[in-house]
Amino acid sequence: EAQVTQNPRYLITVTGKKLTVTCSQNMNHEYMSWYRQDPGLGLRQIYYSMNVEVTDKGDVPEGYKVSRKEKRNFPLILESPSPNQTSLYFCASSLYRGNIQYFGAGTRLSVL
């Protein structure tokens, strides 16, 4: 089954404790991206990747890192999480940039 898989689905952590949210897709898509969803703000793009080893900042990249060492995986790294990063995070992939995006089920992160 074609899908985008994120882990974990829920995460509670404390300020400053490094964490990684994994994202994997099995559709051989070139383009992957991370969004955060906050009430009243919709989805805002954090980072995106057009292919292996090619990543770029989205609209709200501060406090986040990503890597794209393999085509299928695009982890989101929070080196020193802060409470304002409490949010619902979505990973998405598409065949190429500008094409229909397929979303993971989301990761709800709480930073205390």
Place this chain on the structure above:
Amino acid sequence: GEDVEQSLFLSVREGDSSVINCTYTDSSSTYLYWYKQEPGAGLQLLTYIFSNMDMKQDQRLTVLLNKKDKHLSLRIADTQTGDSAIYFCAEIDNNNDMRFGAGTRLTVKP
């Protein structure tokens, strides 16, 4: 400000029609999209319309596009409780990035 605008809430009675409206800014968007987000789930593509079309119908869903006014709407006929969700309008901007509205939360009352 947002490039894509939607009202945040809509409440209808079961069996009525729902109309969710959206305005966008980038006239170069080749396609415009509607995504549905059910509680606790990710976004799923509901439907899309090519920019040279005025209307697209798919079973209970009708998408209307007014390019002159940059207005997109999604009509759901015979709305059911299972249609309760957040609906996102999205465009592709001139950088080829997908831009989403804030989402319209549709509540269907029995």
